[in-house]
Amino acid sequence: MWAKTITGNFANVIHGLNANHLTDQVIERSKRMILDTLGVGLLGTSTEVCHKVTQYSKIYSSDLSSTIWGRLDFRLPPLYAAFVNGVAVHSMDFDDTWHPATHPSGAVLPAVIALSEAFPQKKKISGLDLLLAFNVGIEVQGRLLRFSSEARNIPKRFHPPTVVGTMGSAAACAKLLALDQLGCKNTLAIAASYAGAPLANAATQTKPLHVGNAAKHGLEAACLASQGLQGNKQILDMKSGIGAFYTDYNPQTLPTLQSYPWLLDQQDVAIKRFPAHLGTHWVADAASSVRRKLVESSGNLLPLDKIEKVILKVPEVKYVNRPSPASEHEARHSFQFVACSALLDGSVSVQSFTNENIHRPALQELLHKTELEHPPDNTPSFESLYCEVSVTLRDGNMISDRCDTFYGHWRKPLKKQDLEKKFQSNALSVLPAEATEGIIETVYNLEKVEDCSVLGTFLSGQSARELSQKLRF
Amino acid sequence: MVYSTLQKSQKLLASSRHVHKTAAHVVARSAPEDTVTSSFASFIHGARPDHLSKTVRHRSKRMILDSIGVGLVGSTTHVFDIALRYCRELYSPVAVSSVYGKPGVKLSPTLAAFTNGVATHSMDFDDTWHPATHPSGAVLPALLAASQMLPPGTKPTGMDFLLAFNVGLEVQGRLMHFSTEAHDIPKRFHPPSVVGTMGSAAATAKLLSLSRAQCCHALGIAASLAGAPMANAATQAKPLHIGNATRLGFEAALLAARGMEANPFILDDIPGCSGFSAFYGVYHPKPLPAPGDHHEFLLEKQDIAFKRFPAHLGMHWVVDAALSVRNLFVHYAGSFSPALIRTIVLKIPVSKYINRPFPSSEHQARHSFQFNACAALLDGEVGLGSFTESSIHRQELRELLDKVVVEHPEDNVANFDKMYGEVALLLHSGDVLTGKCDTFYGHWRKPLSKESLLKKFRSNASHVLPDEKIEAIITTVDNLENLSDSSQLACSL
Numbered sequence: 001m002w003a004k005t006i007t008g009n010f011a012n013v014i015h016g017l018n019a020n021h022l023t024d025q026v027i028e029r030s031k032r033m034i035l036d037t038l039g040v041g042l043l044g045t046s047t048e049v050c051h052k053v054t055q056y057s058k059i060y061s062s063d064l065s066s067t068i069w070g071r072l073d074f075r076l077p078p079l080y081a082a083f084v085n086g087v088a089v090h091s092m093d094f095d096d097t098w099h100p101a102t103h104p105s106g107a108v109l110p111a112v113i114a115l116s117e118a119f120p121q122k123k124k125i126s127g128l129d130l131l132l133a134f135n136v137g138i139e140v141q142g143r144l145l146r147f148s149s150e151a152r153n154i155p156k157r158f159h160p161p162t163v164v165g166t167m168g169s170a171a172a173c174a175k176l177l178a179l180d181q182l183g184c185k186n187t188l189a190i191a192a193s194y195a196g197a198p199l200a201n202a203a204t205q206t207k208p209l210h211v212g213n214a215a216k217h218g219l220e221a222a223c224l225a226s227q228g229l230q231g232n233k234q235i236l237d238m239k240s241g242i243g244a245f246y247t248d249y250n251p252q253t254l255p256t257l258q259s260y261p262w263l264l265d266q267q268d269v270a271i272k273r274f275p276a277h278l279g280t281h282w283v284a285d286a287a288s289s290v291r292r293k294l295v296e297s298s299g300n301l302l303p304l305d306k307i308e309k310v311i312l313k314v315p316e317v318k319y320v321n322r323p324s325p326a327s328e329h330e331a332r333h334s335f336q337f338v339a340c341s342a343l344l345d346g347s348v349s350v351q352s353f354t355n356e357n358i359h360r361p362a363l364q365e366l367l368h369k370t371e372l373e374h375p376p377d378n379t380p381s382f383e384s385l386y387c388e389v390s391v392t393l394r395d396g397n398m399i400s401d402r403c404d405t406f407y408g409h410w411r412k413p414l415k416k417q418d419l420e421k422k423f424q425s426n427a428l429s430v431l432p433a434e435a436t437e438g439i440i441e442t443v444y445n446l447e448k449v450e451d452c453s454v455l456g457t458f459l460s461g462q463s464a465r466e467l468s469q470k471l472r473f
Numbered sequence: 474m475v476y477s478t479l480q481k482s483q484k485l486l487a488s489s490r491h492v493h494k495t496a497a498h499v500v501a502r503s504a505p506e507d508t509v510t511s512s513f514a515s516f517i518h519g520a521r522p523d524h525l526s527k528t529v530r531h532r533s534k535r536m537i538l539d540s541i542g543v544g545l546v547g548s549t550t551h552v553f554d555i556a557l558r559y560c561r562e563l564y565s566p567v568a569v570s571s572v573y574g575k576p577g578v579k580l581s582p583t584l585a586a587f588t589n590g591v592a593t594h595s596m597d598f599d600d601t602w603h604p605a606t607h608p609s610g611a612v613l614p615a616l617l618a619a620s621q622m623l624p625p626g627t628k629p630t631g632m633d634f635l636l637a638f639n640v641g642l643e644v645q646g647r648l649m650h651f652s653t654e655a656h657d658i659p660k661r662f663h664p665p666s667v668v669g670t671m672g673s674a675a676a677t678a679k680l681l682s683l684s685r686a687q688c689c690h691a692l693g694i695a696a697s698l699a700g701a702p703m704a705n706a707a708t709q710a711k712p713l714h715i716g717n718a719t720r721l722g723f724e725a726a727l728l729a730a731r732g733m734e735a736n737p738f739i740l741d742d743i744p745g746c747s748g749f750s751a752f753y754g755v756y757h758p759k760p761l762p763a764p765g766d767h768h769e770f771l772l773e774k775q776d777i778a779f780k781r782f783p784a785h786l787g788m789h790w791v792v793d794a795a796l797s798v799r800n801l802f803v804h805y806a807g808s809f810s811p812a813l814i815r816t817i818v819l820k821i822p823v824s825k826y827i828n829r830p831f832p833s834s835e836h837q838a839r840h841s842f843q844f845n846a847c848a849a850l851l852d853g854e855v856g857l858g859s860f861t862e863s864s865i866h867r868q869e870l871r872e873l874l875d876k877v878v879v880e881h882p883e884d885n886v887a888n889f890d891k892m893y894g895e896v897a898l899l900l901h902s903g904d905v906l907t908g909k910c911d912t913f914y915g916h917w918r919k920p921l922s923k924e925s926l927l928k929k930f931r932s933n934a935s936h937v938l939p940d941e942k943i944e945a946i947i948t949t950v951d952n953l954e955n956l957s958d959s960s961q962l963a964c965s966l
Contacts, residue, residue: 193710199748
């Protein structure tokens, strides 16, 4: 159905997409994203920021409730479950990243899972419903990001998950609630009034709340719309609508529903190998490679005192330029920190960001010798940036290497076993093995799952043995 | 369950004398006392009742009364129904905070704030300041809800309440002075959603007695919850802007009380990585003076405008101008005879979202120069009843609307301190009658008298409360400074 406005067009597409539109590649990629996001979220439940928001959210209780990932002992109303789980997903900056830049899954998955568990009239939601809604949420984010040329580069003003993530969560929840076109339009309109957080809270403890709030507010917008609340039906068309978050804004209508071309088909996500800003992944690969060359020539130990200078050639991204990070949040947003960790240890992992490791003298010493350079051809875009690490020794020798595409980037995606390994390593930190196996099984077979609440049950830590009857493919 | 959680937070509040490790590093690296953000935190933390001047106390109590009245009548709206249903369905049992106009209902504190905030702005009947925002609706509901949340024995006094309210206003006003864009009627972000959220965070941080560092983090967290685009103005979703401002600012303070940390430079200008500046094109933050012996609140120099009818502030100039020319016309023609009118010319400032020739909903009608002028001409007054469905779609009104043309004289700037409204009736006979209004009654240059303010309050409150309760609220607000337990105000709603 042709719509007169872009907003109406979006509503039509959200409403009109169905399971038949999902291609094999989209299904495969989105299931990888779902698995990775769950693992990252489970690991994240152990963070301090997550503890704080959980305590906060416990003020609210109700009859309707959803799972808090990794917790069997209590549940929360769907809105706060979405919030807490969203915070968990982004708590360590370990979640997926897309191009144009945003963290797409964390804003959507916690909301749809929470909603599916606390559905009005206790209706059952199938795995396919969940998968479709998830993809609608991802797609809407990707489409909105293409409305402004500013979105192609690493952000400076508003943190993208808070702008497009809120809208994506709203769209996904509207889809799951099976709202009509008008309901979808109003959902988008209401969600816009919740969107947008400034970038300055990146590299602080508040950043994870950006994703938590995106999930929560998108869900709230859909719930309010389903209660009949109305907003501006041209919210995507107007400069004073979603356009308010951009200086140049050119909205376009979506393609027709005939064989719908999903963005995820053309553009995969990057999955992180360690919990830090995506930009640091190029740095880590280049630095690890330089370290291998260095230790070859000096018997497997990094010759720290022989190092004169470390130069990192990176794009100019102010909020990831931190010569001397003092907290885990700052360390995850520091080119310098990740380079030095990789040089010292050979690789970067969850452990690299503990307090002890952040403050080790050897690392501090190396940080003092580290400088950044910003070659003009190194554009601040996840599609085109590169990193070159050069270590200059006291004897004048220089060892360097360059990384154009790190392993995990969309041009070099993680292999299935490595994706699973990351998930297991994350999930086993809070769940028993049967639950983690159950999640992997369920996600891999998501299209065939009749009642996706089984996912929530695994996420709370109940063992598979108790649930074998629920698992029906 | 709520009480035990809160008792823990009371301990947290009491014991937060030490500076968190991360904050300590910040102190070491660059003296936070120099930053704009820390000056705000110091103000919020350090402001005392004796800093409030008589004028400020008087004006803010008028604002509190008006805001409650507007919220009470607002509890009869459809948008309020939706918000309340939503909150009740998803949350509850240990609910402690009152909801305007619903004596049997209690909600959890932030949701009560949300619902009451929506009520306050539901009809666009709430106060407006200069630079432009709706200050009270963003602050009062959170404070009312918070006052009921605190355990007995630690209840804030009426003076504490009044102080916190003024801290919330002051922060909003100061933030708006950081950008010249704020002086004009907004185009991009709806100010209550930007500064209102920050004001609510500041006010609740004050009421909850957060430490200086926690006040700072409350502001930082709130910034990540601020900012809604203008496009939802003139729709049913607009009241959510105030509802969310007051609720999310409150949440920010609660999170800060639990130890959540944010960027301690959130109000400062951070090149390449926007903080609060993200909401403005031009941004020049200035530190607040440290509250020593004396602090001059902005409310002292710049009063508020109270609305006489439920519509956007800009409408008030045009209505007063229309009423004045209507008088002339009635003298001229003996009665108001629309058939004699050929054209109605409105001279108004340029502002897209309040220029609507044929509004089709109550929300649009409240944001239409044309509609308000014609309603004033037709009826001789504009009030609650002017915005009902039947009133909006009246044949006679549509006929008048057909005759309207708008002009935007260059000297009529889109700024609540400088704009004017002019209505000219061009008659078929060739005669021209004009009415002009520079300052409408209720504007800060011509404030509502005490009688008028009380009349508005009684009229609003009578929609949902009996007379004794109405008078009790008036008395309580009038004597706010002397109240020993400010939660009485919330309980009396």
